[in-house]
Every structure is written in C-alpha cells, then in structure tokens.
Amino acid sequence: MKFGGTSVADLSKMKGAALRVQAEVESGNQIILIVSAMAGTTDDLIGRVGQISSLYDAREYDAIVSSGETVTAGLMALILQSMGINSRSWQGWQIPINTTDDHSNARIRKIETGNLIEKFASGMQVAVVAGFQGVSDNSRITTLGRGGSDTTAVALAAAFKAKRCDIYTDVDGVFTTDPRITPNAQKLEKISYEEMLELASLGAKVLQTRSVELAMSYKVRLRVLNSFGSGSGTLVCDEEDIMEKRIVSGITFSKDEAKLTVVGVKDKPGMAGNVFDCLAKASINVDMIIQNISEDGLTDVTFSCPTSQVGVAKKALEQGKSTNNFNYSKLVEDKQVAKISIVGIGMRSHSGVAQTMFKTLGKENINIKVISTSEIKISVLIDRKYLELAVQSLHEAFGLEKALN
Numbered sequence: 001m002k003f004g005g006t007s008v009a010d011l012s013k014m015k016g017a018a019l020r021v022q023a024e025v026e027s028g029n030q031i032i033l034i035v036s037a038m039a040g041t042t043d044d045l046i047g048r049v050g051q052i053s054s055l056y057d058a059r060e061y062d063a064i065v066s067s068g069e070t071v072t073a074g075l076m077a078l079i080l081q082s083m084g085i086n087s088r089s090w091q092g093w094q095i096p097i098n099t100t101d102d103h104s105n106a107r108i109r110k111i112e113t114g115n116l117i118e119k120f121a122s123g124m125q126v127a128v129v130a131g132f133q134g135v136s137d138n139s140r141i142t143t144l145g146r147g148g149s150d151t152t153a154v155a156l157a158a159a160f161k162a163k164r165c166d167i168y169t170d171v172d173g174v175f176t177t178d179p180r181i182t183p184n185a186q187k188l189e190k191i192s193y194e195e196m197l198e199l200a201s202l203g204a205k206v207l208q209t210r211s212v213e214l215a216m217s218y219k220v221r222l223r224v225l226n227s228f229g230s231g232s233g234t235l236v237c238d239e240e241d242i243m244e245k246r247i248v249s250g251i252t253f254s255k256d257e258a259k260l261t262v263v264g265v266k267d268k269p270g271m272a273g274n275v276f277d278c279l280a281k282a283s284i285n286v287d288m289i290i291q292n293i294s295e296d297g298l299t300d301v302t303f304s305c306p307t308s309q310v311g312v313a314k315k316a317l318e319q320g321k322s323t324n325n326f327n328y329s330k331l332v333e334d335k336q337v338a339k340i341s342i343v344g345i346g347m348r349s350h351s352g353v354a355q356t357m358f359k360t361l362g363k364e365n366i367n368i369k370v371i372s373t374s375e376i377k378i379s380v381l382i383d384r385k386y387l388e389l390a391v392q393s394l395h396e397a398f399g400l401e402k403a404l405n
C-alpha cells in the first residue's frame with residue numbers, strides 16, 4: 001500500500017490511512033506501507049536548497065529532500081503502534097534499496113528482501129517504508145525523481161512478489177484526463193500498462209513513469225485508489241484483460257515545454273546530425289522535431305525540450321557552430337507552449353484519429369506548432385494559453401465525457 005503526499009498531509013489524514021492499513025492487517029495480510037512526504041514538504045525542501053545556490057551539490061540535495069519521507073515513515077509507524085499493530089519504519093538505506101548514483105533521479109538496481117522477510121517472520125505486521133529514497137554504492141542517500149514514491153511501491157511489490165500494489169492518492173483513480181482541469185473527466189475502471197505508460201510520460205502525474213514501466217515488466221497488479229473515498233479505483237493491467245477497447249483512452253498535457261527554432265541551417269546531408277549531436281552532448285532532452293521546407297538551400301529546424309533546459313540548449317548550439325560544423329542565422333525561442341497528447345491502443349487499428357484531433361483544434365482556432373506521433377499516441381505543441389480549451393474540446397470530440405467500460 002502506498003499513500004501519497006495529500007493522503008498523509010497531517011496526523012489526522014495519517015490516521016485515516018492507518019485505518020485502511022489496519023483493515024488489511026485484520027484480513028490476514030502482511031503489509032509493506034510506502035509513504036510520501038507530507039503534502040508540500042518536498043517542494044518546500046527543494047525551495048530551500050535553491051535559496052542557497054542554483055548550482056548545488058546533488059548529493060546534499062538528496063540528503064535534504066529525502067528527509068520528508070523519513071518523517072512520515074516514523075510518524076506512521078508510531079500511529080500504527082498506537083493502534084496495537086506491530087510496525088517498524090524503514091528508510092531506503094536500511095532495506096537496502098540499492099540505486100544508481102544519479103542523484104535526484106536515481107534508478108533502483110536491487111532490493112534486498114532478507115531483512116524485511118526476517119522481521120515479518122518474527123511478528124512484524126507492517127513495514128513502513130519511506131518512499132522516494134535509495135542508497136548508492138557509495139553509501140550516499142539518493143532520490144528517485146519527483147513522484148518517485150510510486151516507483152518505490154511498485155519495485156517493492158515486484159521484489160516481494162506482493163499480491164497487489166495499491167496506490168492511494170487524492171482522486172478516485174486514473175481519469176480520461178486530469179479531473180482538476182476537465183470536470184467531466186471519467187474515471188477508468190481499467191487501463192493497459194502501455195497506455196498508462198504513455199499518459200504518465202506525457203504529463204499525467206498520477207503515477208510516476210518509471211513505476212508503470214516496472215509494473216509492466218514485472219506484471220505487478222497495480223491499482224490506483226482514492227484515500228478519501230470508497231470506490232474500486234483503476235486497475236492498470238494487460239491489454240488482453242480489457243474487454244471494451246476504446247480508440248482514445250486518455251488526454252494528457254505538459255506545460256513544461258519550450259520550442260526552439262534554429263533558423264537558416266544549410267540543407268545538406270549530415271546537418272541535422274551535427275545539430276542534434278551537440279544537443280545530445282549537452283544532455284538536452286529533445287522531444288518533438290520538425291524541419292521546414294528548404295528555401296535557397298537553407299532550412300529551419302524546430303525542436304521542443306523542457307523549459308529548464310532552454311538556456312543550456314542555446315549555449316550548446318552557439319558553441320556547436322565552432323565544434324560541430326554547422327551554422328545558423330538566428331535562434332528563436334518560445335517558452336509559452338504546451339504539449340497536448342491523446343493516447344489509446346485503439347489507434348493501432350483505427351484511421352482518422354489524427355484528422356479528428358487536428359480538425360477539433362482547428363475549429364477552436366488553435367494553431368498547431370509541432371506534431372509527433374507513435375503507435376498509440378499523437379502529441380501536438382500549441383500556445384499554452386489554449387491548453388484548457390484544447391483538452392476540453394478534444395475530450396468531447398473523442399466522446400470521453402461519456403461513461404466508459
């Protein structure tokens with residue numbers, strides 16, 4: 001069982017979570033309870049780090065930012081003990097959850113199960129594990145990226161071959177789109193691992209992308225449930241387990257996008273390679289790409305990347321002029337964009353999905369700046385000010401406001 005930040009925001013919410021844990025214990029289950037930091041705590045800690053310096057030591061960032069989860073784990077263990085439940089808190093390094101040393105964005109490599117199994121065998125009923133944390137080979141604390149407690153939960157479920165992995169959050173489950181943006185979004189009873197992976201990686205923060213990847217690889221029975229409600233939530237499962245397949249299952253968006261256009265690049269073989277080579281060397285996370293029609297032997301190359309990387313990308317391109325054998329006349333940046341994506345396994349077998357998407361946006365007078373597609377998703381970059389209108393009109397165009405499943 002994993003409880004997110006809003007579900008453990010204060011002691012009374014923690015007690016509510018503890019009652020759910022108690023019910024599972026009473027049904028004869030042994031529980032690994034993964035907890036997030038109390039709502040707002042991680043943001044607050046990150047803010048403090050940033051106040052010291054914008055160029056900080058990532059190892060200390062992790063030491064600081066991981067502490068929110070440590071506090072919740074201890075408090076939850078105490079609350080459970082006060083209810084007569086045999087429980088103990090565990091930090092990432094105590095299990096240990098071994099990770100790479102990519103501080104602030106580490107990946108889990110190995111989870112030791114022996115310590116907890118021994119404790120369960122000697123009477124422990126609930127192991128409260130601080131989410132988000134791991135430990136590197138250098139014995140430094142690491143963190144798993146924003147939203148990383150989801151990944152702790154799924155990874156532990158896989159390592160311990162748990163019956164289920166229940167992720168408790170502040171909405172009823174996975175919706176056709178963010179219910180906070182589109183009030184008539186519908187909760188999905190089931191969603192395939194593949195669709196959930198696309199939704200998560202394209203911006204739906206309800207599950208961290210890496211957690212879905214792990215659930216898919218290890219076939220973890222993953223549910224998303226509301227901490228404050230009683231519904232059945234959403235089951236993330238194999239495509240074959242979903243009877244009624246829809247063309248589009250969900251719409252998602254990301255505001256953390258910027259568009260850069262490299263104007264006047266020579267249109268000849270190898271140029272795109274030279275441009276993107278220098279961006280790759282600067283670790284720029286290039287997402288969508290278009291190249292305009294060439295005129296007078298010159299072309300414009302447009303790409304999108306996270307807003308936070310614009311400065312580094314511009315610097316890399318400027319330096320690339322001398323190191324990477326290309327030239328351009330100017331760089332045009334646009335930070336006021338958003339990416340909207342529609343996702344659905346039904347796209348594999350249905351034509352006309354792109355047409356519906358583009359026509360719908362056209363009808364609302366929303367200009368499409370960049371397009372990218374994969375087998376089960378179509379993404380477009382638009383002006384950020386139209387984000388809500390775009391999501392809502394696409395939601396309607398694909399009939400998602402009607403009850404599904």
Ligand code: ADP
Binds near residue numbers: 171173178
């Ligand atoms: P937690 O703190 O429990 O980990 P998060 O804030 O990380 O919760 O994730 C839950 C939030 O994800 C919801 O409050 C909702 O606004 C947002 N969200 C975005 N897209 C979706 C979606 N398609 N379905 C459900 N929630 C979504």
Ligand code: ASP
Binds near residue numbers: 036042
């Ligand atoms: N507390 C961390 C964050 O806010 C991890 C998590 O909640 O999943 O990103």
Ligand code: MG
Binds near residue numbers: 147150205206208
């Ligand atoms: Mg989360």
